[in-house]
Amino acid sequence: MEMPLRKRRLLLAAALLVTAGLTTQFALGRKKDKLAEAMGMDEQKRAVHALNRLTFGPRPGDVERVTRMGVDKWIELELHPDKIDNSALDARLGPFRTLRMGTKEIVENFPPNPLIKQIADGKAPLPTEPTKRAVYEAQLQRYEDKRERKEDAAKSGAAAGDPQNASGAGNTSSGNDGASVCRDGACPVSGDSTNPADLDQMRRREQRRLANLKTQKLLDLPADERMKEILKMSPEDRQAIATTTKGAKADALMEGMSPQQKETMMALNNPEHVVVNELMQSKMLHAIYSERQLDEVMTDFWFNHFNVFINKGADRYLLTSYERDAIRPHVLGKFADLLVATAKSPAILFYLDNWLSVGPDSEIGLGIAPHRRNRRGYGRNPNNRPSGKRRQASGLNENYGRELMELHTLSVNGGYSQKDVTEVAKVFTGWTLDQPKKGGAFRFEPRMHEPGDKIVLGHRIKQNGGKEGLEVLRLLARNPKTAHFISQKLAMRFVSDDPPATLVDRMAQTFLKKDGDIREVLRTMFKSPEFWSPETYRAKVKTPLEFVVSAARASRAEVEDARALVGTLNNMGMMPYGMMPPTGYSMKADVWVNSSALLGRMNFALGLAAGKIRGVKVDSASLAAGTAAEGPTDPQQALANLEKLLLSGDISKQTHDTISKQLEDPKINQRRLDDPKRPPNVAAITGLILGSPEFQRR
């Protein structure tokens, strides 16, 4: 049944392409005759297309592998990621312990400021385990220092002193003068000092000097001894070492340490940063190395759909669990399950403020005192605790109600009104958190919940406590507007910026017929003629994430430390988990094609190929060698090999000629002319191909 259909399709495609005169575009590295090529989707081309759309970009050898397996069979496998072995990725993620911890455990091991404050105020004990204790003590020290500085500033009446300014202001003259008054890294606050900023600066300078000496001593020890020595130090010294050791010196200090020891070292400086850093790095490693690529693409898609900004307070600690426990299990499952999981997730409840939303006529809204026996249950939410100074929280917060309909389900054209937003907000009152800053979990608090029936989109939601929310989520999940919106977004990710309405409609039908089964919706799309139409081939412009990851995959990059890749994405405007508004990042070309972005891509391509991205190794020579044992001495051969490897040969004649001409330019080629045996500059060729217009598309 499929054959005749495909034949017709191919004929049509061929006709289209010939008339469009596109046959001249891909002229290189292909042996088959031009007409067959123009028909677009022979098995090899289908493999390239499928890899470009279902993965973060083909690695060397992937096209051959998928062609051998059969494209349709491979797609079916990708739709069942549990059948794909992913142990190599797991091994790479091994050092990142937070990825396997619950939120409470993360908070305990990497204490955030509120927890430290509690200990400083004597309201909680220090942990006894020595490593943990060391981390806590360093933070306590930091906390006390900060408090002291504040007090100093207040005393001297100095205008709101920014400690960052003070520290950055200058260490140009690291003087010996004044050093003698300070011992053991801390200067006493002497009365004769006039300016606390100066004093602060002096103290810091001295701290740095002593810390440097100690670091030098530590460096002479074997790795294991080093850690022991650090744990034996006074909290002040430890903190000084942690904060003054950066860059190469920090690397040297951590050289040879176990992953956990390294984590501890970083946590001494900034525990919160360890959590964020491990999550961001793991995002890059997942995208680059996961064998379950479709699963990973969908994780990225759904995270972005249910976007949460990592730098909103407690969300720094909540996103690890959010992605792992709310998003990942459902990326190919039922949409309704995904919706419920996100609605109950602490990350969303916190990000969209619902945890604070109180029904105006609820017990707490009306200020009715709790029954004695209930007191233990609700008293843990600081906002519910009656307090002299603070006004009781007593109002609705519409934020989640609105975004739930606008961004998560119906879409902005979904036909809901302001009244619906308010009613949905009432429905979700009481969906709250216990102390989000300490890793608290979701719970339903009846005393915050607005009583009475609610009307949502014309449906009466009977008063039913926490179950009202579930009813509304079910209602929204099976709404045809939702089916259409989700299908539209999926088609934008996988097919084109402006996907054909006929395809979106068919996907939406599947969505409704199969109860929001995402795997089925994807299957409808992957089997559609629209997905395989020749004009979709390499038509999507890569987002910065897709570009960076596809370049790393294509060049077989060995990533030991993904921080530089995260930084690259930040510069390109697409920091992982870094989109502040709930809309998530755009998938469309016009947002990502501009001067800054383009220069960023060219520079990254050159840097990657030349091995100048910190923590990332690329062996351009072995890439250029292709199947041969040794690298080619002929630059043109190297170019041909790299075009095939990095772009499956889909390079335009114009781009090929431009690079080729450069290779022959005597000014550039002089050294090679002097020494014919000198290998060509394969890193430059690799960088040029990765920065070419062709590589910006998938």
Next chain:
Amino acid sequence: MSITRRIFLRNGALAVVGTTALPSFLARAAFGAADQGVRTRRLVVIFQRGAADGLNIVVPHGEPGYYAMRPTINIPKKSVLDLDGFFGLHPAMASFQPLWKQKHLAIVHAAGSPDPTRSHFDAQDFMESGTPGVKVTDDGWLNRALHELSAGQSAPGKSAFRAIALGPSLPRILSGKEPAIAINNLNDFSVGGKNPKAAPIANTFEAMYENSVDTVLHGTGQETFDAVKTLKAADPAHYTPATNANYPRGRFGDSLKQLAQLIKANLGVQVAFADIGGWDHHVNEGGTQGQIANVLGDFSQSIAAFWTDLGDLGEDTVVVTMSEFGRTARENGNRGTDHGHANVMFVLGGPVKGGKVYGRWPGLSEGQLYEGRDLAVTTDFRLVLSEVVSRYLGNKDLKTVFPGFDGESGQFVNFLG
């Protein structure tokens, strides 16, 4: 009356100052724009993304309802920096006071979009496209504002820096058929950095994009390389901020600092765009201190520093600020505010008749509020922009810039002299 920069310039009286050498703008005019006999008029648009709370920015402290509606987040009368007995600035905006007193800064209150949406995404989109309620508009008004100018008396001609956005991507407001570029960081704005060995690689990339059949990337590539070359020749790094221009640290301050460099380097900047986020205060908005005070400090100090930094060039610059909508008149249950309707716009510049709050104040009593909850819009944001575009930039074709809008010059707010 003190001698303002404006009076000095209008009189063209070099001798009045006569202390140092030729004023920098005249020196520049002698070498550059003087050929055309006109100076470049510039429009800088600043977007406060996330819906800034206009009622706590330019505070209606004379409005009885204000304090009752915001019991925990109001700005007390004693803290407000009074402007005219009824309105006052948030205390974190002290750096705006001198600009107000010198009459360079005007305010339009209760301005906004007539569209009722309370979606950040849609409302920003409408304000950038300049077509509230119409989603299919595919270009931005700031780009369209250049259409007529390029044909006519445009001084900077085809400068690659004619239309720029500070940031990693080109915003909606500047997209369209007029070339426009996004600059995230001037120092990174080249291929291969300052390394001379990188030159052949950069040339190869340039040729590659120039010859590319990929229409989207080809166009952007060309704009990019033009800009890189121009920038290299002008070397804006050489223009350090003026002594009194204290830009706060952070993205927004950096954006304006770099914009000032580009303007001072005489690169023909005609329209520019920068944005600042962090206004969506649903929870713990704060009053005189707290979240809103912090972001307002960053916002106002950056703009004030930019103004100081421009020096004489401020005479040929108009800065307009906007935000997608305001916030609820009443505070919500979390000492914050939810999405509202009208907002406040600032207009700063040489030709501005400042020191006045423009626009009709709709009031905050129950019957006066929009949908019973938000400040009503009495001045369409497009009317404010139309005045700048037509009267200042000189583009009279407002039907193209704001299609579907029937604001006529007779209705203008008249904040421009």
